[in-house]
Amino acid sequence: MSEPTPQFEPVIVAFCCHYCAYTAADQAGAQRLSYPANVKIVRVPCSGKVDALHLLRAFEKGADGVYVAGCLEGDCHFNNGNTRAARRVTQVQKLIEEIGIEKERIEMVLMSAGMGDRFAEVATEITEKIRALGPSPIRGGKPAPARAQTKASAKAAK
Amino acid sequence: MITAERKPLEEIVESVASFDRILLVGCNECVTVCAAGGRKEVGLLASALNMTFLKGGKSVQITEHTLERQCDPEYVEELSQLVGGADAILSMACGAGVQELARRYKDKPVLPALNTMFMGASERAGVWSERCAGCGNCVLGITGGICPIARCSKRIMNGPCGGSTNGKCEISDDVDCAWHLIWERLKALGQTDLYEVNMDAKDWRPAGGAGPRTIVREDLAE
Numbered sequence: 001m002s003e004p005t006p007q008f009e010p011v012i013v014a015f016c017c018h019y020c021a022y023t024a025a026d027q028a029g030a031q032r033l034s035y036p037a038n039v040k041i042v043r044v045p046c047s048g049k050v051d052a053l054h055l056l057r058a059f060e061k062g063a064d065g066v067y068v069a070g071c072l073e074g075d076c077h078f079n080n081g082n083t084r085a086a087r088r089v090t091q092v093q094k095l096i097e098e099i100g101i102e103k104e105r106i107e108m109v110l111m112s113a114g115m116g117d118r119f120a121e122v123a124t125e126i127t128e129k130i131r132a133l134g135p136s137p138i139r140g141g142k143p144a145p146a147r148a149q150t151k152a153s154a155k156a157a158k
Numbered sequence: 159m160i161t162a163e164r165k166p167l168e169e170i171v172e173s174v175a176s177f178d179r180i181l182l183v184g185c186n187e188c189v190t191v192c193a194a195g196g197r198k199e200v201g202l203l204a205s206a207l208n209m210t211f212l213k214g215g216k217s218v219q220i221t222e223h224t225l226e227r228q229c230d231p232e233y234v235e236e237l238s239q240l241v242g243g244a245d246a247i248l249s250m251a252c253g254a255g256v257q258e259l260a261r262r263y264k265d266k267p268v269l270p271a272l273n274t275m276f277m278g279a280s281e282r283a284g285v286w287s288e289r290c291a292g293c294g295n296c297v298l299g300i301t302g303g304i305c306p307i308a309r310c311s312k313r314i315m316n317g318p319c320g321g322s323t324n325g326k327c328e329i330s331d332d333v334d335c336a337w338h339l340i341w342e343r344l345k346a347l348g349q350t351d352l353y354e355v356n357m358d359a360k361d362w363r364p365a366g367g368a369g370p371r372t373i374v375r376e377d378l379a380e
Contacts, residue, residue, distance in 0.1 A: 053198060056205040095202070098167040099209045138209040 010064035010130040012039045014123070015054065017047045019077045020113050021069030027116030035123035038130075047071070047108075048081020055092045055106060062139050065130035066106045069122070073110065082110065101137055105130060159188035159279075160252045161286045162195060162272040164203065171210050173269045174248055177218070180207070181244035182271075183237065183259065184224035185251035192286050195250030195272050197224040203250065203271060228255025234262050241266055277308075294364025294371070300352045302343030307360070309336035315357040 016022040022043045028035060044050055047070030058066045068089055070082035086108045093103040107126070111118045164170075174180055182204050190196030204220045211218045223240060225233045228251035237259070241247065246267045249256040252274040260268040276288040291308040297315075298305060307313050311329050318337035321328025325338040344350050364371070 051198070053201045053205070056202055056209075060205045060209055095167075095206060099206050100213055101209070138213045 008131055008134060010038050010127060010135070011062060012036075012065040012067070012123075012127055012130055013042060013058040013063045014039050015042050015044050015047065015050045015066075015068045017070045017082070018043055018045050020071040020075070020115075021047075021109075021111055021119060023113035024069075024111050024115045024119035027114060028120045029116075031116045033116055033120040035120040036127040038127045039123045046076065046078045046081035047085035048076070048078055050085050050088065052088050052092050052095070055088070056095065059096065059101060059105070059136060059138065062136070064105065064133070064136045065126060067109055067122075067126055068107075069109050069111060069119075071110065072112050075112065099138070102133055104133060105136065159191050159277070159286075160254070161192045161275045161278045162189050162252050163275060164194055164199065164250075165271055165273055167206055167210065170203070170248070170269075170271050171207065174207070174218075174246060177245040177267075179219045179221070179243060179245045181221050181223065181237070181240055181247045182207075183228065183247060183249050183251070184222075185228040185249075185255050186224055186226050187229075189251055189255075189272065191280075192278075193284075195252075200224055200250055203248075225251075228252075229258050231258065231262065234258050237263070292365070293360070293362075294366075295361065297357065300355050300357070301340045302347060302349065302352070304336055304339045304343055306336050306340065307365075309334070309339070313360070315360055317353070 014021070016025060022041065025041060047068050050068050055066055055068070068085050070076065070085050073082070076082045089106055089108040092106055096106065097103045109122050109126075111122070182200055184190070184195050184197055184200035186196060189199075193199065200222050204222050207218070207220055221240060221244065223237065225236060227233045228249065237247075241263050244266065246269060247259055247263060248269050248271050249259055250271045251259075252272065253270070254274075256268055256270045277290040277292060278286045279289045281287050288308050290305060291313075293307045297307075306315060310318075311327050311333065312319055314337075318335055318341075319328075322335040322338055325335055325342075327333040327335045341350075341353060344353050361367075
């Protein structure tokens with residue numbers, strides 16, 4: 001009898017706004033809602049803080065899927081950070097398609113701080129979607145190597 | 159500013175495919191302002207190239223560096239320590255920057271990552287439009303501050319052609335008729351008499367028609 005194929009466990013990076021999705025993740029915990037451990041949360045002060053470079057670097061360093069979670073439309077604490085983030089996600093979708101990575105591997109989602117159930121639902125849905133897509137074509141299961149940078153460029157990348 | 163756009167990734171990848179060590183150089187001037195070749199775009203392209211090569215099973219060393227200006231020898235000199243460790247230089251500057259690198263580092267292939275577009279201004283965030291054609295003989299003083307060379311599709315000098323309709327150019331409803339804009343602006347300024355000034359047929363020699371142009375400031379030149 002052959003060994004069962006181990007299920008592919010994707011690495012998913014979620015950039016979560018402090019004012020909504022990050023609090024919603026807390027809420028999900030308080031409500032005892034479970035969501036896949038595949039989702040690695042990066043707390044940001046606003047989804048508008050997330051740059052195209054952060055999104056691309058996440059893929060470069062081995063993420064199979066990435067999403068940005070921002071406030072509901074009209075609810076951004078900094079006025080329009082969420083709409084800016086959405087535009088950047090669209091820009092990165094085009095760029096990763098040029099590289100040969102499926103654009104479905106990145107998306108923008110919106111939620112409020114009280115939507116713990118939505119946070120868990122989104123995390124589950126995206127994990128399943130990425131699991132179905134398989135590992136990121138750039139890594140084939142291996143982490144990406146480090147890349148040389150001059151001091152100034154390294155500072156800018158931080 | 160000089161505006162530019164990144165070339166399609168496929169074209170860039172093809173141009174650097176035979177090299178293992180690439181020095182990717184950005185410029186902090188115009189191409190930073192038009193979001194085409196500044197430090198951030200250098201990071202994005204490096205990341206995109208790295209992933210493209212990884213996908214193909216190839217590991218390429220990409221060194222990122224952004225100069226204050228790529229069109230000035232004193233800044234270009236900064237690269238002298240880095241060039242030795244690279245097989246090729248990929249420049250994210252305008253054509254002037256690419257050529258300055260090629261002039262200084264004669265033994266390295268220098269490749270452009272951008273297509274240089276035009277001298278333009280920022281209309282609003284993320285939108286740049288052509289404003290100046292560098293024709294060498296500015297007429298903005300009599301055309302209400304709107305250039306008929308850069309902004310009229312036919313570059314005509316004395317009023318609109320028959321293709322001007324409702325303020326738009328015949329090439330597209332998205333393009334304003336420059337001469338319509340000029341007339342409206344002169345009216346607003348109370349300077350419609352300037353519209354009557356007959357401009358001579360354009361002498362294109364100062365615009366580059368007499369070959370590559372050079373400016374020599376004798377008080378500054380060494």
